[in-house]
Amino acid sequence: MLSRGLPQGAVPKLERPGPLRERVYEALLELITTRALRPGQHLVESELAGHLGVSRQPVREALQRLNTEGWVDLRPAQGAFVHEPTEEEADQLLTVRTLLEAEAARLAAAHGGPSGVEALEELCVKGERAVLADDVDGAVAANAEFHAKVMELAGNAVLAELAAQVDRRVRWYYTPVARQRGKQSWIEHRELIAAISAQDERRATDVMRAHTEHTRRTYHERERG
Amino acid sequence: MLSRGLPQGAVPKLERPGPLRERVYEALLELITTRALRPGQHLVESELAGHLGVSRQPVREALQRLNTEGWVDLRPAQGAFVHEPTEEEADQLLTVRTLLEAEAARLAAAHGGPSGVEALEELCVKGERAVLADDVDGAVAANAEFHAKVMELAGNAVLAELAAQVDRRVRWYYTPVARQRGKQSWIEHRELIAAISAQDERRATDVMRAHTEHTRRTYHERERG
DNA sequence: CGATTGGTTATTGTCTACAGTTTACCCATA
DNA sequence: TATGGGTAAACTGTAGACAATAACCAATCG
Structure with missing residues (x-):
């Protein structure tokens, strides 16, 4: 051996x-x-x-x-x-994304242990630091990491696969938009961590849904840059 | 010309x-x-x-x-x-399927018009006839058509695409099981139509969730055929 | 003058051939 | 007998060549 x-x-x-x-x-x-x-x-x-x-x-x-x-x-x-993205398709993608992420949050609250919560908090700190330092790319990356971690805690590989695909395409559509809402996003992340930590499935779902719906509204209001 | x-x-x-x-x-x-x-x-x-x-x-x-x-x-x-399906993966697929179908039901209740409800009723009749005639293959086909119609009424192409993929794989896993629960399934379909017709999003979601969760339970109890 | 037809070109769809890797088997050897 | 190396076969990964198809353009006929 x-x-x-x-x-x-x-x-x-x-x-x-x-x-x-x-x-x-x-x-x-x-x-x-x-x-x-x-x-x-x-x-x-x-x-x-x-x-x-x-x-x-x-x-x-x-x-x-x-x-x-x-x-x-x-x-x-x-x-x-x-592929040429249409307004309608972007909206549909955002709808699906909301759905998948919310479910991931619920599952994370259900099965995620203290170690998972800890990992999320670390990523949250990382993201907040990036925001404070005006490191936009770093903040975006941290955001992706955060969501990926939530998905990992959910422990559903199929869900993760679908969400990964949808997320990448969503990001493609609204990349320019994403840069705007930096600070608010991390406050919501904190709420999500609290819900997961309390194993409150319902609240985790609602928080995540509100979170992604928020980005969706931001997308639709992007015209008047 | x-x-x-x-x-x-x-x-x-x-x-x-x-x-x-x-x-x-x-x-x-x-x-x-x-x-x-x-x-x-x-x-x-x-x-x-x-x-x-x-x-x-x-x-x-x-x-x-x-x-x-x-x-x-x-x-x-x-x-x-x-691919070798594992017990865990089958469960994850069924979870995701429940999620997607439930959302489709909600959207169908929101946007589906009277014509859509009518189409669903026709398919329901078709399926019930097949069950009464012990036409198992016909019932399975009608079931697929029914769900596809609900998805169509939801009017979300992205959602439909994902659901189609997941559905086919689910069907692969539990094909033998599907044949069992024929009659009960169509009673639940009737409830779903009622909810959609009433544009009751919440109830449509719940009914569909209960419906797919039911098939999931049937799957896990298949051992003792 | 317009529509249609025929030819032309560029690009995809498919096949065949070759190089690189992995796997399995066999034999030599401790 | 077990182990190690070495060889050979099989399969995949990649490249290049050929055939088929669709868009484009010009010329011709009504």
């Missing part, structure tokens, strides 16, 4: 490149979310392949996945187009 | 083959859901390709999609394996 001498976490996990399609997928997702590839734009496989220095095959596979996840529309015999 | 002489609906819409990957995808999904391909089984691309009379490429693309939707696990450099 070689158990001895291999301190559990210290294994370097030697960086394997992994399947190309994965990296292409992430690259394209990055390009889409950063608006480098604009909505409605026609994505030509050979161009992307050449630009990324790979063959068409991995690009195709990445596009297929992006299609099933709603990032691109794959018209048969015509190619891939970056 | 040749509009004249081409009676609008009479055009046979000649069957376009469509992308091969689509047909391969559907074929594989059929094979999986019917248990022809057993959970845990190693799917060899070349075998499937030969068996379906196509090359490996469409098979690969179909497998990728099945992977993102949770039907197969795609281990790098090793291939595709039919």
Whole structure:
């Protein structure tokens, strides 16, 4: 046995490149979310392949996945187009997001132990510090971490998977908006922690619902920037 | 113009083959859901390709999609394996299903008009007839139609998409169970229609939640067949 | 002058071939 | 007999080539 001498976490996990399609997928997702590839734009496989220095095959596979996840529309015999978000769809996504996050909050209140609450508090502190320091990117990142942690405490992998997808797309739609409401958001997070800590499922659900609904209203009022 | 002489609906819409990957995808999904391909089984691309009379490429693309939707696990450099459902995962899926269906019921109660209620009643009659005639397959189909209709009335495409995926996987897990509870199910459907008709969001939610939770309990008690 | 038809080009859909990895088996050896 | 290495087979990952299809544009006919 070689158990001895291999301190559990210290294994370097030697960086394997992994399947190309994965990296292409992430690259394209990055390009889409950063608006480098604009909505409605026609994505030509050979161009992307050449630009990324790979063959068409991995690009195709990445596009297929992006299609099933709603990032691109794959018209048969015509190619891939970056999905064009409509007002209606954004609203529907926000509705679903509210639903999933609220349920996650409920489950977190039900099954989340003291250690989970502690982790949430740490993340909350981190986010509040970022807000005070005017570190917008840091605050956004902390926010994502916070929600991810709540989802983790919920202990429902299926729910987490769906929420992750919906969240990313929501973020795509209203990225510019997200930066506005920084401080208020963390106050609400505090309330959520309190509810989870008290194992008050009902209150956790309501707080989270109010929280995400709040961002939804912010979205709809963004016109008059 | 040749509009004249081409009676609008009479055009046979000649069957376009469509992308091969689509047909391969559907074929594989059929094979999986019917248990022809057993959970845990190693799917060899070349075998499937030969068996379906196509090359490996469409098979690969179909497998990728099945992977993102949770039907197969795609281990790098090793291939595709039919996903093995665990007890825990089935439970999580049922939880999420309850959540999504309940929300759909609420939205249906909110936005669904009288015409929608009428359509639901028709489907309900259809299902009840099937039950009385001991037409199990017919009852199951009508049940699916009923839920799909509720989802349609909800008018949220994103929600519908997620629910469709979750529903199919749920059905995969507890297909044998579903056949049992026929009659009771349609009584509950009647209650749901009443709630939607009254535009009582709260009651519609509760009824649907009770309904799906009921099937969940049936699932967990299936051992002692 | 407009509509339609035919050709042209660019892009996707599919197939075949090759390289890289993993797995399993077999044999040699302590 | 158990262990270790080494080899071989099978499969996946990637690349490149070919065929098919759809959009685009010009030329022709009414």
